[in-house]
Amino acid sequence: MFQTSRMRAAALCALIGLLAPRVSASFQEGGDAPKEAEKAVDEKKKEEKEEWFALTNGDVFTGTGSLLRGMTVLARNGVITKIASEVDIPEGAKLLDAKGMRVYPGLVATSSSGLFGATSAELEDSVDPFSSRMVLGLASGITSSGMGSVAAKLKRGEIKGVVMRDKYLTTLAYSTNNPSSKRNLSEKFAATAKYLREFREYELKKASNKELKEPPKKGVDSALLSVLKGESLARFNADSREDLLGIARLAQQYGFRPVIDGCGEGWTVADELGRAGAFAVLTPRDRDDKSEALVRPGGSSIENAAILHSRGVQVAIIPSTKGVDLGGIAGRDIIHLPIEAGFAVRGGLPEAAAIAAITIVPARILGIDHRVGTIEVGKDCDLLVIDGDLMHYQSFVQYAVVDGKQVYDKEAELWFAHIRPRTTPSMAPETRVDPGEEVDPNAAPKTEEPKDGEKPAEGTPPEDKPADGETPPKEPPSDPPKEGGTPEPVGGGGQRAG
Amino acid sequence: MKTLNTLLLAAIPALASAAPAPDLFAIKVGKAETVSHGTIEHAVILIEDGKIVTIGQDLPIERGIRVLDLESWTVMPGLVNPYSRLGMDSRGGDEFNPQVSAFDDLYPSSDEYDRVLEAGYTTLGLYPAGRAVPGRACAVRPGPDTAEGMLLTRDAYLKIYFRSDARAKKMLRDAFAKVDDYVEKEKKAREKFDKDNAGKKTEEKKPDEKKPDEKAGTQEGGEKKDEKKDDKSKKVYVPPEPDEKVKPFLDIVNGKLNALVSIGQAADFLHLMDALGERKLSFDLRVPITREIDMYEVKKQIGERKCRILMEPEISMTPGTMRMRNLAQEFSAEGAKIVFLPRGDTIGAHKNALRNVGEIVAQGLSREVALRALTLEGAELMGIGARLGSLEKNKDANLVFLNGDPFEPGTKIMAVMLEGKVVFGEVQQ
Numbered sequence: 001m002f003q004t005s006r007m008r009a010a011a012l013c014a015l016i017g018l019l020a021p022r023v024s025a026s027f028q029e030g031g032d033a034p035k036e037a038e039k040a041v042d043e044k045k046k047e048e049k050e051e052w053f054a055l056t057n058g059d060v061f062t063g064t065g066s067l068l069r070g071m072t073v074l075a076r077n078g079v080i081t082k083i084a085s086e087v088d089i090p091e092g093a094k095l096l097d098a099k100g101m102r103v104y105p106g107l108v109a110t111s112s113s114g115l116f117g118a119t120s121a122e123l124e125d126s127v128d129p130f131s132s133r134m135v136l137g138l139a140s141g142i143t144s145s146g147m148g149s150v151a152a153k154l155k156r157g158e159i160k161g162v163v164m165r166d167k168y169l170t171t172l173a174y175s176t177n178n179p180s181s182k183r184n185l186s187e188k189f190a191a192t193a194k195y196l197r198e199f200r201e202y203e204l205k206k207a208s209n210k211e212l213k214e215p216p217k218k219g220v221d222s223a224l225l226s227v228l229k230g231e232s233l234a235r236f237n238a239d240s241r242e243d244l245l246g247i248a249r250l251a252q253q254y255g256f257r258p259v260i261d262g263c264g265e266g267w268t269v270a271d272e273l274g275r276a277g278a279f280a281v282l283t284p285r286d287r288d289d290k291s292e293a294l295v296r297p298g299g300s301s302i303e304n305a306a307i308l309h310s311r312g313v314q315v316a317i318i319p320s321t322k323g324v325d326l327g328g329i330a331g332r333d334i335i336h337l338p339i340e341a342g343f344a345v346r347g348g349l350p351e352a353a354a355i356a357a358i359t360i361v362p363a364r365i366l367g368i369d370h371r372v373g374t375i376e377v378g379k380d381c382d383l384l385v386i387d388g389d390l391m392h393y394q395s396f397v398q399y400a401v402v403d404g405k406q407v408y409d410k411e412a413e414l415w416f417a418h419i420r421p422r423t424t425p426s427m428a429p430e431t432r433v434d435p436g437e438e439v440d441p442n443a444a445p446k447t448e449e450p451k452d453g454e455k456p457a458e459g460t461p462p463e464d465k466p467a468d469g470e471t472p473p474k475e476p477p478s479d480p481p482k483e484g485g486t487p488e489p490v491g492g493g494g495q496r497a498g
Numbered sequence: 499m500k501t502l503n504t505l506l507l508a509a510i511p512a513l514a515s516a517a518p519a520p521d522l523f524a525i526k527v528g529k530a531e532t533v534s535h536g537t538i539e540h541a542v543i544l545i546e547d548g549k550i551v552t553i554g555q556d557l558p559i560e561r562g563i564r565v566l567d568l569e570s571w572t573v574m575p576g577l578v579n580p581y582s583r584l585g586m587d588s589r590g591g592d593e594f595n596p597q598v599s600a601f602d603d604l605y606p607s608s609d610e611y612d613r614v615l616e617a618g619y620t621t622l623g624l625y626p627a628g629r630a631v632p633g634r635a636c637a638v639r640p641g642p643d644t645a646e647g648m649l650l651t652r653d654a655y656l657k658i659y660f661r662s663d664a665r666a667k668k669m670l671r672d673a674f675a676k677v678d679d680y681v682e683k684e685k686k687a688r689e690k691f692d693k694d695n696a697g698k699k700t701e702e703k704k705p706d707e708k709k710p711d712e713k714a715g716t717q718e719g720g721e722k723k724d725e726k727k728d729d730k731s732k733k734v735y736v737p738p739e740p741d742e743k744v745k746p747f748l749d750i751v752n753g754k755l756n757a758l759v760s761i762g763q764a765a766d767f768l769h770l771m772d773a774l775g776e777r778k779l780s781f782d783l784r785v786p787i788t789r790e791i792d793m794y795e796v797k798k799q800i801g802e803r804k805c806r807i808l809m810e811p812e813i814s815m816t817p818g819t820m821r822m823r824n825l826a827q828e829f830s831a832e833g834a835k836i837v838f839l840p841r842g843d844t845i846g847a848h849k850n851a852l853r854n855v856g857e858i859v860a861q862g863l864s865r866e867v868a869l870r871a872l873t874l875e876g877a878e879l880m881g882i883g884a885r886l887g888s889l890e891k892n893k894d895a896n897l898v899f900l901n902g903d904p905f906e907p908g909t910k911i912m913a914v915m916l917e918g919k920v921v922f923g924e925v926q927q
Binding site: 117120121122125126127128129130131132157158159160414415 | 662663664667763764765768769772792795816817818819
């Protein structure tokens with residue numbers, strides 16, 4: 001009797017083991033399913049109504065390393081379809097002239113609070129898209145943000161499609177001050193890794209050997225399993241050297257990339273963190289004295305970000321206060337994200353890395369880098385039009401565009417309209433010179449290009465594909481002259497060193 | 499001319515019979531705000547048994563009819579507050595109880611009902627207290643001493659409290675999903691009935707023939723009779739009875755009952771639309787006006803849906819600024835309909851209502867909209883717009899007499915008439 005029941009239990013275990021990975025696998029697919037649903041919706045929209053948006057005359061800092069001058073960024077239904085100096089803008093497209101301005105990708109905050117209003121656990125069902133905090137977030141350049149367990153978009157006036165990804169981060173506790181939980185975590189990792197090895201072996205041999213049993217799932221943590229499978233990222237909160245070293249070792253031992261919030265003494269173990277492929281989420285202005293009792297280096301300074309970056313750690317920057325703080329000393333809350341990144345530059349971080357630290361790196365941490373974080377064809381049309389350098393204290397976001405819709409105009413909002421008002425009348429759309437009139441007779445063959453076939457026509461097919469941020473920087477500025485007959489001296493886009 | 503004829507027709511039989519004289523009298527006022535047909539100068543209103551028989555300008559009045567000469571006064575329809583808890587206990591839960599009726603809470607001897615008449619309010623909509631779906635509101639006339647006497651309608655509207663959260667959205671989705679289930683069930687039942695009936699048609703004669711046989715042959719007890727009754731009832735299709743919690747929502751879907759959704763900010767409206775999905779429902783909105791409310795963000799969508807908006811006559815601010823907004827005017831311009839409520843649910847607020855609405859009119863809202871917002875619009879919300887809310891033929895003679903323009907500061911309510919009876923003030927004869 002006992003034996004049979006035990007066998008049954010074993011069979012049950014095996015069954016659970018069989019099911020569990022599938023569950024997590026399908027869960028992962030669940031993350032992609034909305035994308036497909038969106039595509040379907042997009043196609044529907046295409047049939048019904050195509051919404052075009054074109055930003056013209058922009059000096060575009062793509063976030064992939066290149067600066068493209070005098071570019072037009074064209075988007076259909078919120079997705080960038082073309083970045084070029086000569087673009088046939090479809091009729092009825094919403095236009096935004098960025099002459100004399102810089103264009104950056106929308107910023108991404110790894111976490112925030114309050115930008116979506118007073119929300120409950122289900123962001124999609126409680127977002128307040130009219131919240132003044134959301135306007136302030138857009139005014140500071142933030143277009144996407146982590147919020148609780150989800151990554152969400154600051155879609156002003158809309159509640160559909162706000163959530164981009166759910167539960168991509170798995171928060172884990174690892175602290176030398178709590179040896180038992182530390183040991184516990186190590187054991188869980190060991191058990192889960194062992195299971196994963198066995199399961200993969202089983203998967204390989206299952207076809208040939210049908211009698212093979214599913215490996216037991218005892219001691220396997222489903223959250224860790226998804227981390228080890230690379231389906232989610234493990235997030236730690238650690239500042240001390242010991243903790244950081246421990247996490248780095250754990251990560252190298254089990255082969256996952258940790259996201260480390262804080263990372264105060266990270267610079268002392270930057271090599272280890274770099275080798276572990278860690279992400280650091282830090283606040284450059286966080287300073288910490290070295291503990292006098294210790295001989296080893298410690299504490300934290302403004303150089304932390306630069307040192308970590310130089311050792312290969314992907315640095316994301318976040319201000320010390322995650323909410324919008326309308327009292328106290330200004331400049332330390334979420335709406336000063338670019339200013340905070342500027343402090344990292346002051347500490348030695350290359351400018352491009354600082355921009356990445358508030359765009360593509362946080363997008364990777366949130367698992368939304370396939371949609372936001374850089375200006376590339378195939379990605380969401382989230383753009384900032386700024387009257388100067390992104391991280392300069394004097395710069396203001398003049399326009400913010402989210403999903404191909406202009407959702408913020410500094411002059412139209414009450415917050416900063418009166419500070420250094422936009423003076424140039426060239427910003428007014430009605431005074432914009434339409435280059436199309438001059439171009440048409442000269443470049444007749446060019447206009448015959450099929451609208452959707454722009455990629456082959458331009459001869460840059462691989463670059464136009466949506467990238468995960470790793471593709472080499474593209475150089476469309478060299479393309480327009482090839483097309484011939486460009487009356488405007490636009491081609492001279494320089495490339496910035498990463 | 500038509501009015502003249504009716505006046506005479508109405509008057510003559512009354513005089514001729516000279517029997518227990520029906521309550522018939524005429525009122526002459528300097529100005530009548532009819533709400534439905536604009537302003538009438540030197541208006542004459544003929545009232546019989548508490549109903550307006552006719553109204554017109556300078557109508558000749560048959561001799562012998564009692565005339566109230568109030569040439570120095572202005573008259574307007576009795577005010578309607580469709581959203582009140584006057585005289586009721588203010589406790590409420592947080593449950594889904596659409597079957598509850600506020601009428602069961604009514605305590606008719608509360609003196610607040612007498613005092614609210616003094617403020618010119620002759621019709622109240624009493625809503626059930628609570629969040630989620632607390633139940634259905636009833637419409638009453640303050641004055642009579644019994645609950646039944648006060649009642650105008652039990653089903654004025656269904657109150658729904660909605661805020662942006664997953665729970666509220668799920669509640670609404672579930673409620674309408676159950677309606678869909680019922681409709682499906684009802685459809686099947688009907689199909690089955692039709693099928694059975696179609697099958698029976700061929701056999702129909704046989705049971706008919708049998709029946710008399712049975713009757714003649716063996717007269718058995720009640721059981722058989724019951725069966726026969728069943729047979730008969732089967733012939734007339736009786737739809738299955740919906741659940742008491744489903745029925746109010748079914749009525750909403752069928753347009754038999756209005757839905758009044760209470761929301762607090764613009765985002766709530768978007769979430770409400772999201773929860774309703776593709777359903778083409780009409781509903782009205784209760785929007786408490788707070789100082790920095792952002793409802794103007796969705797005024798276009800609200801206007802497109804032609805919602806009624808129940809709001810206080812208040813000027814609000816653009817959030818973060820001191821820029822004033824006249825939301826009533828903004829909504830009205832977009833096509834939404836306004837219902838003005840007193841600024842609070844107290845007698846004092848009811849007494850100030852005309853003055854407060856006057857301030858909004860002074861800020862740019864059209865007079866017509868404002869007058870309608872105080873009277874007919876609220877009555878239509880409660881489904882009793884055909885009975886009261888304006889000065890029209892065949893409507894209840896609920897009248898408010900003022901010593902000047904309703905929206906001028908300093909104007910006072912001189913007298914109030916509820917269904918032809920003076921319930922406040924004195925009317926000289």
